[in-house]
Amino acid sequence: MNDQMQSEIATAPSLGLQSQDYFRQNRLPHIWCPGCGNGIVLRAITKALEMLALDRNNVAAVAGIGCSSRSAGYLDLNTVHTAHGRALPFATGIKVANPKLTVIVMSGDGDATAIGGNHFIQAARRNLDLTLIIFNNNIYGMTSGQYSPLTPRGAFATTASYGTVETPFDICKLAIAAGATYVARGTTYQARQLPKLIANAITNKGFSVVEAVCACPTHYGKLNKKSSPVSLLMEQRDKAISAKDAQLMTPEQLTGKYLTGELYNENRKEYSDAYTHLFERVHETK
Amino acid sequence: MKIPKELMGQILFDTEGGVFQKRFLQGNEAAAEGVLAAGARFFAGYPITPSTEIAEILSERLPRIKGAFIQMEDEIASIGAVLGASLAGSKALTATSGPGFSLMQELIGYSGMTQIPCVIVNVMRSGPSTGMPTSPAQGDVMQAIWGTHGDHPVVVVAPATVSEMYYLAIWCVNISERLRIPVIFLPDEVVGHMRELLLIPPTELIRIENRGKPTVPPEDFHPFKIEGNAVTAMPAMGEGYRYNVTGLVHDQDGFPTNDPGRAGELNTFLVNKVLSRADDLAFAEEIATDDAEEIIISYGSTARSAERAVRLLGGTGRKIGIFRIITLHPFPIKQLQRLAKQCNRFLLVEMNLGQMTTTVRSIIGLDVDLRVINKANGLPIAPSEIISVLENWHPHPVLQQQGCVNHE
Numbered sequence: 001m002n003d004q005m006q007s008e009i010a011t012a013p014s015l016g017l018q019s020q021d022y023f024r025q026n027r028l029p030h031i032w033c034p035g036c037g038n039g040i041v042l043r044a045i046t047k048a049l050e051m052l053a054l055d056r057n058n059v060a061a062v063a064g065i066g067c068s069s070r071s072a073g074y075l076d077l078n079t080v081h082t083a084h085g086r087a088l089p090f091a092t093g094i095k096v097a098n099p100k101l102t103v104i105v106m107s108g109d110g111d112a113t114a115i116g117g118n119h120f121i122q123a124a125r126r127n128l129d130l131t132l133i134i135f136n137n138n139i140y141g142m143t144s145g146q147y148s149p150l151t152p153r154g155a156f157a158t159t160a161s162y163g164t165v166e167t168p169f170d171i172c173k174l175a176i177a178a179g180a181t182y183v184a185r186g187t188t189y190q191a192r193q194l195p196k197l198i199a200n201a202i203t204n205k206g207f208s209v210v211e212a213v214c215a216c217p218t219h220y221g222k223l224n225k226k227s228s229p230v231s232l233l234m235e236q237r238d239k240a241i242s243a244k245d246a247q248l249m250t251p252e253q254l255t256g257k258y259l260t261g262e263l264y265n266e267n268r269k270e271y272s273d274a275y276t277h278l279f280e281r282v283h284e285t286k
Numbered sequence: 287m288k289i290p291k292e293l294m295g296q297i298l299f300d301t302e303g304g305v306f307q308k309r310f311l312q313g314n315e316a317a318a319e320g321v322l323a324a325g326a327r328f329f330a331g332y333p334i335t336p337s338t339e340i341a342e343i344l345s346e347r348l349p350r351i352k353g354a355f356i357q358m359e360d361e362i363a364s365i366g367a368v369l370g371a372s373l374a375g376s377k378a379l380t381a382t383s384g385p386g387f388s389l390m391q392e393l394i395g396y397s398g399m400t401q402i403p404c405v406i407v408n409v410m411r412s413g414p415s416t417g418m419p420t421s422p423a424q425g426d427v428m429q430a431i432w433g434t435h436g437d438h439p440v441v442v443v444a445p446a447t448v449s450e451m452y453y454l455a456i457w458c459v460n461i462s463e464r465l466r467i468p469v470i471f472l473p474d475e476v477v478g479h480m481r482e483l484l485l486i487p488p489t490e491l492i493r494i495e496n497r498g499k500p501t502v503p504p505e506d507f508h509p510f511k512i513e514g515n516a517v518t519a520m521p522a523m524g525e526g527y528r529y530n531v532t533g534l535v536h537d538q539d540g541f542p543t544n545d546p547g548r549a550g551e552l553n554t555f556l557v558n559k560v561l562s563r564a565d566d567l568a569f570a571e572e573i574a575t576d577d578a579e580e581i582i583i584s585y586g587s588t589a590r591s592a593e594r595a596v597r598l599l600g601g602t603g604r605k606i607g608i609f610r611i612i613t614l615h616p617f618p619i620k621q622l623q624r625l626a627k628q629c630n631r632f633l634l635v636e637m638n639l640g641q642m643t644t645t646v647r648s649i650i651g652l653d654v655d656l657r658v659i660n661k662a663n664g665l666p667i668a669p670s671e672i673i674s675v676l677e678n679w680h681p682h683p684v685l686q687q688q689g690c691v692n693h694e
Binding site: 027056057058060062072073076077078079080081082083086088089090091092093094095096097098100101118119122275278279282283 | 327328330349350352354356358359360362363364365366367368369370371372373374375376378392393396522523524525526528529530531532533534541542
């Protein structure tokens with residue numbers, strides 16, 4: 001634990017919970033490979049919970065299937081490890097049935113944008129108050145390295161022996177276009193920024209998406225001659241451009257880069273608020 | 287047609303006392319009323335013929351009683367939302383038909399594995415694939431019982447009247463809560479769309495069952511502990527019991543494990559939750575079976591044709607009984623076994639190409655004469671078709687005088 005973390009913990013709000021209190025300590029160590037970025041993202045989530053002083057009893061963490069979706073089980077919250085791609089429908093049911101719960105959804109790039117792609121855009125359109133954190137490692141890790149909708153064109157995967165010929169999604173652009181009201185991107189290299197983005201996403205009353213770029217040295221790295229975790233982190237450092245800095249750059253300078261930080265924030269009527277108003281309008285007076 | 291007394295006892299405290307309200311309703315409308323009466327307060331669904339009326343009615347009714355209706359993007363999302371709502375403490379259901387039911391299968395298994403109560407109404411239409419959306423069938427029987435992968439618990443209920451669409455819908459919600467399992471309510475399109483008289487009981491007579499709540503503090507609570515066939519309590523999210531839910535094989539606290547001992551114990555427990563309670567779940571209505579020499583086995587709207595056929599044959603002196611299956615799973619084995627001892631001629635009638643034949647044959651044995659009427663052309667089975675088979679099996683001169691002929 002570094003000094004920065006120590007001081008952050010020291011100034012934790014009155015509930016007194018520190019980020020590690022949001023972990024089920026007895027479930028650790030986690031199953032992830034050495035050098036995997038998932039732990040950094042998960043730590044950022046717990047840090048955000050600490051910053052917001054959320055009561056663990058009132059937070060639900062819902063995940064799909066895949067490496068990153070194992071995150072839910074490590075958190076000392078109401079946790080659900082659902083089926084592949086279906087975290088958002090479960091989360092939708094939870095939130096609509098009990099709008100008082102804070103609902104955080106954890107999903108991988110394949111889980112959220114391939115098998116769960118339709119749920120992703122529909123949830124964004126509805127603007128239900130959910131926070132979706134997409135662990136983007138550009139590959140299917142759990143099944144040992146098949147290409148995902150986020151695998152860069154030309155990158156290798158066990159199902160792309162000659163490099164993928166497909167064009168990847170831009171998760172954040174997709175989320176904005178579909179109607180998400182808070183959209184941000186962070187990286188595991190910029191590990192201190194991530195908790196803040198996640199905390200802001202949770203605070204936003206509406207559907208929020210945080211893309212967390214994280215490395216998979218074991219599969220993506222190995223297949224693409226970047227098996228050192230450090231080299232993948234350095235790649236994040238080199239490719240990530242803050243949205244603010246990007247405004248001063250030319251399109252040529254931005255080629256091959258991606259934007260980080262808060263990319264979109266809009267105030268729009270939230271689903272459960274709208275539904276509660278409906279209650280008031282049509283409630284049976286008996 | 288009547289719901290057997292023992293089964294009715296699980297739905298109403300008493301069948302008399304208080305004013306029963308007369309309503310003339312469609313089957314799907316009655317099912318919507320039934321689930322509301324049972325306390326369902328969450329519906330997620332996707333439009334599909336011939337079940338859509340259930341969604342339409344609940345979209346109008348639920349917000350008025352502070353329940354929630356949400357139209358999801360597909361049937362997978364629908365059942366996902368239903369399971370999420372159930373975890374959050376709501377009694378939740380969805381309604382669909384064959385193609386949508388196929389899409390739901392993975393999460394029906396998830397419901398069984400994680401013991402999240404839910405009701406799935408599948409108003410059966412002609413299949414396979416898109417089939418004939420507005421035509422009836424009973425082709426989803428096997429899928430309802432065995433559709434999802436792996437061994438799993440499920441109860442499958444087949445109503446035959448509008449009245450049963452209401453009363454058995456209440457029962458389905460009750461069973462799902464009692465056993466923490468997915469319950470499949472399986473009317474065919476005829477029952478879903480027909481209109482009949484329904485007597486709605488006063489609410490105080492309706493027996494409502496709720497999932498158990500823990501009586502121990504969170505630190506002593508093991509949400510997936512196995513003790514015999516007992517069903518564990520299920521706190522709602524937000525009640526202070528923070529536990530993990532996963533479709534992976536899990537230990538007593540809900541955390542993944544690959545221990546073969548636990549996996550075997552869990553799978554056996556889940557299936558036995560239903561099978562060990564078959565006496566409380568497996569029902570059939572018997573009509574005139576006491577001294578029957580021939581028995582027609584059927585269910586759903588097809589059983590109505592059987593009843594009509596028997597009535598038309600009333601003057602012939604033939605002793606024909608009806609064994610109407612209400613619970614398709616767990617099957618009322620003991621009842622049928624008893625009948626197989628007294629009667630050796632059975633006619634199994636269903637609107638599919640023989641999905642129940644093997645089950646029935648395995649119960650009645652090989653020494654009994656079993657014939658079948660199977661039909662999968664989108665048309666209901668007419669009483670005349672049943673009469674025709676009985677006629678050729680055991681011709682009787684009176685039949686011809688009554689003008690009963692086979693229309694095919």
